[in-house]
Amino acid sequence: MKKQYQEYMLEQLKAIMAIDSPSGYTAEVQEYMNAELTRLGYKPENPYKGGIRAHLGGEGEPIMLMAHVDTLGAMVDCVKPNGRLMLSRIGGLQATNVETMNVKVKTRFDGEYEGTIQIENASSHVNLELATLKRDFMSNMEVVLDEDVRSAEDVAKLGIRAGDIVAVEPRLTITSKGYIKSRFLDDKASAAVLLALAKMIADENSQLKRSIWISFTVYEEVGHGACHGIPEGIVEMMSVDMGCVGDTMTCTEKQVSICAKDGGGPYNYEITTALLKAAIDNNIDYAIDVYHAYSSDVDAALRSGYDIKHSLIGPGVYASHGYERTHIDGLTATFDLLVAYLL
DSSP: OOHHHHHHHHHHHHHHHTSOOBTTOOHHHHHHHHHHHHHTTOOOBOOTTSOEEEEEEOOSSOEEEEEEOOBOEEEEEEEOTTSOEEEEEESSOOHHHHTTOEEEEEOSSSOEEEEEEEESSOOTTTOTTGGGOOOOTTTTEEEEESSSOOSHHHHHHHTOOTTOEEEEOOOOEEOTTSEEEETTHHHHHHHHHHHHHHHHHHHTTOOOSSOEEEEEESOGGGTOTTSSOOOTTOOEEEEEOOEEOSTTOOOOTTSEEEEEEETTEEOOHHHHHHHHHHHHHTTOOEEEEEOSSOOOHHHHHHHTTOOOEEEEEEEEEBSTTSSEEEEHHHHHHHHHHHHHHHO
16 A cells, blocks of 8 residues: 555544544535545445445446445433433444543534533442443433533523434544554444545556445444445445454454454355455455454345345454554555455
8 A cells, every 4th residue: 555545544534533423413424425535536426315425437347345434323312300311322332332431412403512421420439339330321321411401401491302413522543553543443444445445546547457336334333324325237245344353353453354254144255265365465464254243234235135246354443332443554454455356
């Protein structure tokens, strides 16, 4: 990966991370992706449901590369009598992973407000059972607003109501050693990789061996991201998402992960083999693993009845759905594998 594309990739990662985009609240990130793809010389399209797709060029045996730009988040379930907010989670948000995190409450008509997710009675000098309580959004977790509110009536005056989106602060940090720490690297890291690929193809006027589409879905975290919006004639789809890092996995944050099987079953054997061969032949640092608790956009496409060959790759990401960590080398290896496989 050339330095200019790596720098562009990291710039785009920072830009996308700065946009709050829980599933169902993705208009701003969609607008950003549209503008960036247009700036690169492409003609993005937006399905009615939401999302972004663009044809990068080429002819013959069309493939679609998919990443998602929606994230985990929450929605105001109700306003409690004391002015605190009860939450209903969006996607697999875990209470234990977001306790004490700063959030923004996005009202429909009255702007946004800041607050913090806390457990009820959160002072350890007062609550002697604090350390042993099970955290649960529907029983004892709440948003403490950074406003002078003491009642549901006070909150209503701010314009906050049930159904408002609650976005968790991502806290993006890139260390001097190249590690990238943030919430929502799943899957904004791979979205940045696909933008870098699109830029390289545009800048270098690459001669493509086949027709290549990219797609950024906006409902992946709730399970139906790629249930729509696939152009006619697509024969192969690849999810460019996060690779799993943890016990029984061989992948690290500095590698690209090739998934052989996830919760939806095995990925296409021949394509997975071709990806493995491309990594080996091009000296790309890779791992191949079986993911135990995982489902991707291409799984959603298959469940919707699309007749496609399917695969899944992505940079290794540790602590998924929490405060995640990957590495610039993992993003670079993912980019390099895409180039080796496609070009």
